[in-house]
């Protein structure tokens with residue numbers, strides 16, 4: 001287990017001294033408790049309130065595996081920047097007065113027709129898995145999630161075979177694993193870590209007087225912890241011991257909210 005970011009707050013506050021924070025936050029399992037179905041993972045009102053308060057003083061970016069518009073609707077704060085589909089699809093307000101709005105579409109930038117291919121794979125999986133109870137195929141623009149949280153454990157192998165077959169059938173895609181889900185993504189060298197580095201640069205935050213924080217619970221968040229390294233503070237959200245590149249740990253979204261309160265207190269001083 002990593003040390004608690006709440007118990008070690010003094011250490012973190014010392015690094016924050018004379019710098020301003022920038023917050024990069026995963027959504028599911030970090031800001032919002034994991035729910036049995038993705039649409040039920042709502043943001044607690046107290047967390048929304050603290051995010052709104054923080055965003056007035058510091059850059060706040062939501063980095064999620066969900067589609068960008070989906071996660072933006074769940075957070076419900078139009079002033080924030082959102083990196084959806086693991087950072088393949090980024091949009092936000094202009095990073096500086098007079099600058100154009102923040103925007104990055106990785107799949108489109110390299111001219112790969114990613115959304116079309118994802119659509120074909122999703123359609124195929126919907127057909128093939130229609131008769132497997134508890135499986136949910138969720139197309140997200142730049143990725144498709146195949147949730148099996150509610151499925152029978154005995155059906156998971158069949159689900160994975162269908163996912164593998166879809167990846168083989170449509171060029172330029174690859175399989176990834178999440179929490180109780182498979183995901184099909186573009187086979188491009190891009191992840192939450194690369195998205196984080198792109199965001200630091202695009203938002204003008206790659207400077208010594210800024211202390212970036214990255215909070216996340218998923219395996220995909222490890223790419224971001226590694227990319228951040230010592231230049232910022234990575235916090236893993238889980239109550240289980242796990243191999244991680246993060247420096248600190250918080251148990252659950254409720255502890256994340258309390259941690260964000262601390263950061264807000266330090267910024268508003």
Ligand SMILES: [Mg+2]
Nearest residue numbers: 026028029218
């Ligand atoms: Mg998560």
